[in-house]
Amino acid sequence: MHLFMPCEEAARLTSEERDHPLPWSRKVILRIHLVFCAHCRACCRKLAILSCIAARAGETVLARLPVGAGDRDVTLSSEARERIKHALDCANPRK
C-alpha cells in the first residue's frame, strides 16, 4: 500500500467521499495526505461549504430572489403566463 497520493487523486477522492464510502485503505491514505497538504485540506473545506450552499439553493430560489446574471427578477414571460393560464382554463372541468 502506497502511503502517498498526488493532490489530483486526493481531490477526486475528497469529492467521491461525499457520494459513497471509500475503501478503508484509500480513506487512510487520503487522511494522511490531508494532514500534510494545506491546499487539499482547504479544498475539502470548500467542497463542504459548496454542499451547504447548494442544499439551501432550492428553498432560496422559491423566495423572491432572481435567477440569472442580470439585475431584474426572473419571472415567467407574459406570453408564457397567458399560455399556461389558458391551458389550465381549458383543462379545468369545473370552471
Place this chain on the structure above:
Amino acid sequence: MSTNPTGPGKHDPTKWVEEHGDALFRFALLRVKDTTVAEDLVQDTFLSALKGIEGFKGESSLRTWLVGILKHKIIDHFRRAKPEILAADLSAGDEASESDEIERAHRHRQPVVEWRGDPDKLMENKEFWRAFVGCLEGLPESHRRAFSLREIDGISGDEICKILNITATNLWVILHRARVKLRDCLETNWFKLK
C-alpha cells in the same frame, strides 16, 4: 359540507399562475438551462396538479405540493434526455479537465484562499446568489443535472444513475468535475473579491 377543490374556494387554479408560477419557474430554471423547457415544466406541473387536486389533503402547503410535482417533472425530463448529450459532455470534459489539472497544479503553489462567511448569510446576499447561479449556468448540461440532483435535491447516487442512465463511475467523474468547476468559479467571482 364539501368544498369544490377546483372551484373558486381555498385552492383556486385560476390564481395558481399568479401565486406560484414565478417561484416554480425559478425552481425549474435552476435545473434546466432552456427557458422554454422551464416554462413547459411549470405548465405540466399545473396541469398534473389540476388532475390530482382531489388527492391533495392539505397536509403540506399548496406551494410545497406543487414543488413536489415539479421535481418529478424535472426528473422525467432528465430521463428522456438523449444519452449522446451526456456522452458528449463527458468527452468534452476530458480535454477541459486536463488543462484544468495543469492550471490547478500551478495554483497549488500559491497561498490558500479561505472561504469566509456563513453559508446561510451568503444565500441571503443577492450579489452572492447571482455569482452562484452564474457559475451553475456555466456548467456543461450533464454536470449541472448531476450536481443539482445530488447537491440541491439530495438524491442518492444510485437513483441519479438510473435517472441519467449512466454508470456510478461516470457519475462520480461528472460530480467531481462539476464541484471543481463551481469551486473555482465561486472563488474567482466571489471569494477572491471579498
